[in-house]
Amino acid sequence: MQPSRLEGINSLFLDYRRHFETGDVEQIADFYRFPLLYYREDGVKLSVNRDEFIQQVAKLLNAYCRLGVCQILGTVTEVIELNDYCTLASVRWTLLHPQGDDKAIELYSSHTRYLITEAGESLQIDGLIIVDESAKIREAARARKRAQR
Numbered sequence: 747m748q749p750s751r752l753e754g755i756n757s758l759f760l761d762y763r764r765h766f767e768t769g770d771v772e773q774i775a776d777f778y779r780f781p782l783l784y785y786r787e788d789g790v791k792l793s794v795n796r797d798e799f800i801q802q803v804a805k806l807l808n809a810y811c812r813l814g815v816c817q818i819l820g821t822v823t824e825v826i827e828l829n830d831y832c833t834l835a836s837v838r839w840t841l842l843h844p845q846g847d848d849k850a851i852e853l854y855s856s857h858t859r860y861l862i863t864e865a866g867e868s869l870q871i872d873g874l875i876i877v878d879e880s881a882k883i884r885e886a887a888r889a890r891k892r893a894q895r
Contacts, residue, residue: 754869755835755862756822763820771803779865783873787880809883813890814843816850823857832872833862839879841886854882 758777765773775796782799784792794802810818824836836859842850861873 751827751833751869752825755825755833758862758869758871759820759822759835759837763818766807766818769807771800771807774803775800777871778874779863779870779872782871783861785873785875787876787878809887810841813841813853813883813886815841815853816844817842828861831864835860835862854886856882 762774762777765777778796778799780796780799781793782795784794784799784802786792819840819842821838821840822835823838824834826834828834836857838855838857840855841853843853845851856879857877858879859875859877860871861875862869863872
């Protein structure tokens with residue numbers, strides 16, 4: 747794999763994470779090429795247009811807000827070059843919530859895979875494969891409810 751592509755993928759996910767932290771759904775959607783192939787944890791495959799994707803991201807950001815997420819960390823854990831124009835990237839997302847004055851602790855960590863394609867001079871996400879985030883969100887929500895009792 748060309749070092750420039752690996753650098754581009756790392757840069758893409760750094761910018762992507764920043765937009766998630768600011769909550770700008772339109773900017774988040776700009777990282778994707780539509781229609782997007784979206785593979786859910788339950789094995790269902792969907793072809794999602796931009797408006798549908800924005801609705802899903804808004805729901806996800808709402809869940810993050812309810813869970814008290816204060817910071818998102820993303821680590822590209824694996825990159826597989828599929829051909830000269832397509833790459834599969836695995837990212838581990840770690841979501842933190844406040845603990846005390848200046849401390850944040852891990853709420854949960856999940857994995858997502860992305861099909862990255864070259865679109866002209868830039869990289870775009872062409873496919874999204876959710877590995878375990880929905881289950882992790884449900885677990886975190888249940889843990890929060892138990893802690894509040």
